[in-house]
Amino acid sequence: MKAHVYVTMRRGVLEPQGRAVQKSLENLGYTQVKGVRIGKFIEVELDGVSRQEAENILEEICRKLLANPVIEDFRFEIVEE
Amino acid sequence: MKAHVYVTMRRGVLEPQGRAVQKSLENLGYTQVKGVRIGKFIEVELDGVSRQEAENILEEICRKLLANPVIEDFRFEIVEE
Numbered sequence: 168m169k170a171h172v173y174v175t176m177r178r179g180v181l182e183p184q185g186r187a188v189q190k191s192l193e194n195l196g197y198t199q200v201k202g203v204r205i206g207k208f209i210e211v212e213l214d215g216v217s218r219q220e221a222e223n224i225l226e227e228i229c230r231k232l233l234a235n236p237v238i239e240d241f242r243f244e245i246v247e248e
Numbered sequence: 249m250k251a252h253v254y255v256t257m258r259r260g261v262l263e264p265q266g267r268a269v270q271k272s273l274e275n276l277g278y279t280q281v282k283g284v285r286i287g288k289f290i291e292v293e294l295d296g297v298s299r300q301e302a303e304n305i306l307e308e309i310c311r312k313l314l315a316n317p318v319i320e321d322f323r324f325e326i327v328e329e
Contacts, residue, residue: 173289185290192309199305202293208254209266212283224280228273 168213168221169247174234175206182206209233211243218245249294249302250328255315256287263287290314292324299326 176182185203192200211228213221225243234241257263266284273281292309294302306324315322 175289175291188313191313195312197305197309199294199297199301200292200309201295202291204291206289206291208256208287208289210256210283210285210287211281213280214282216280220280224278228278228281231276232269232272 168216168218168245170211170213170221170225170243170245172209172211172225172229172233172241172243173206174209174229174239174241176204177238177240180238206239207233218248221245249297249299249326251292251294251302251306251324251326253290253292253306253310253314253322253324254287255290255310255320255322257285258319258321261319287320288314299329302326 182204185205188205189200189203192203211225213224216224222243222245229241229243230236263285266286269286270281270284273284292306294305297305303326310322310324311317
């Protein structure tokens with residue numbers, strides 16, 4: 168079973184990597200780019216679990232390891248059974 | 249206009265950060281997790297451009313700055329006009 172996890176900085180929390188990229192793009196002439204925020208896109212493969220079990224595991228590992236709930240939001244989706 | 253960009257390591261290229269996370273999950277007892285690959289999820293905001301112009305800009309900035317085409321793949325989608 169395959170899942171995609173998205174981890175993003177919460178709105179209101181400064182995301183310095185994206186800010187640096189935006190500044191670089193501005194210097195390269197891409198003044199139409201007004202905002203860049205960089206998060207994580209995580210592909211997870213699970214074996215021998217039901218959809219419900221997979222969702223429980225994903226919720227847990229996001230909270231424990233993949234995201235920092237104080238400053239980051241996460242969401243996930245099962246993309247392949 | 250808002251776009252989402254996904255940057256992932258090419259298949260066959262070792263992705264050490266994901267491998268480390270997978271090992272940690274294994275140690276925590278999540279043996280059902282067989283693979284983890286970590287890429288980037290980038291939110292880009294563009295102003296004063298048509299959809300076609302936005303797509304051209306996104307293609308260019310992915311090649312020039314957001315991804316390393318030698319080892320990474322990228323894809324993007326306009327999510328808000």
